[in-house]
Structures are given as C-alpha cells and as structure tokens.
Amino acid sequence: MAGERFIQSGPPEIQTLPLAYTGCSMGVHLDPLPAGAAALLVALVLVAAVLNARTGRIPNWLTMGGVGAGVALHALLYPEVTGLAFSLEGLAVAFGVYVVLYAFRAMGAGAVKLMAAVGALAGWENWLGVLLATTVVSVVIALF
Numbered sequence: 001m002a003g004e005r006f007i008q009s010g011p012p013e014i015q016t017l018p019l020a021y022t023g024c025s026m027g028v029h030l031d032p033l034p035a036g037a038a039a040l041l042v043a044l045v046l047v048a049a050v051l052n053a054r055t056g057r058i059p060n061w062l063t064m065g066g067v068g069a070g071v072a073l074h075a076l077l078y079p080e081v082t083g084l085a086f087s088l089e090g091l092a093v094a095f096g097v098y099v100v101l102y103a104f105r106a107m108g109a110g111a112v113k114l115m116a117a118v119g120a121l122a123g124w125e126n127w128l129g130v131l132l133a134t135t136v137v138s139v140v141i142a143l144f
Helices: 035-055 060-077 081-103 109-143
Strands: 004-006 018-021 028-030
Touching: 035 060, 035 109, 060 081, 060 109, 081 109
Parallel strands: none
Antiparallel strands: 004 018, 018 028
C-alpha cells in the first residue's frame, strides 16, 4: 500500500504493526488499536460509567488520567512523532466536537473531558466509531 511503512521498534507483539498515513489533513492512522490502549479504553469507560451512575459526576482524576495515559502510551509504543500525533489528533477531534455540544448545554463538562481521554486512547478515526456507538446506546436508553 502506498504511504505505508512498518514500525520495527517496540514490544514483540507490535513489532510489525503497519503504520499507514490516511492522506487527509489528520495524518496518522494505527490499525489495529494496540491491545494495551484498547484495555485501558474499556477500563476508563467502565469506571466512568459506574462513577457517573453512582454520583452523577465523572471525576477529573479519571478523565485527566485517561488523557495522560493515552498520550503517554502511544508516545511510548510509537517513539517517533507518529504515536504522539495519533493521540493528540484523537484528543483534539473528540474535545472539539464535545466542547461544541457542551456550549449548547447538550453535554456536561465531565463528558467533554471523558471523550477527550477516549480520543487520546483511540485516535480520531476510532473515536468516530465510539461516538456513533455511544449515540445509539444513549438513544436506546432514552427510549426505555
């Protein structure tokens, strides 16, 4: 595939993970999402859901910890600029979309920060799938 190269550093399970450039203004796409990032993402969302259900709040330590973990994880797994760019692009897109929703009072500030953390862990392309899934689940919950 044109524009594709392979990472040769890192843990053995991801030594040949393809790193393809998407060709759009947002430049980095990692496919598939590393297992560590996926596990952290699931844990982050589950803990946020439980805490939000119990207290009606998503704490800053969780959201900011998720942002930091996402950026650090991708920067460590992919020591070139690509891992950092992947994470920061996801963070920026997720935060940008949700801060607009927050401005219209459609979301709380905790949800904005949580989605920024999800974006940092998942990247912007994977985050769009998360956005779609959470929208569907929210509509189903609202109907019942």
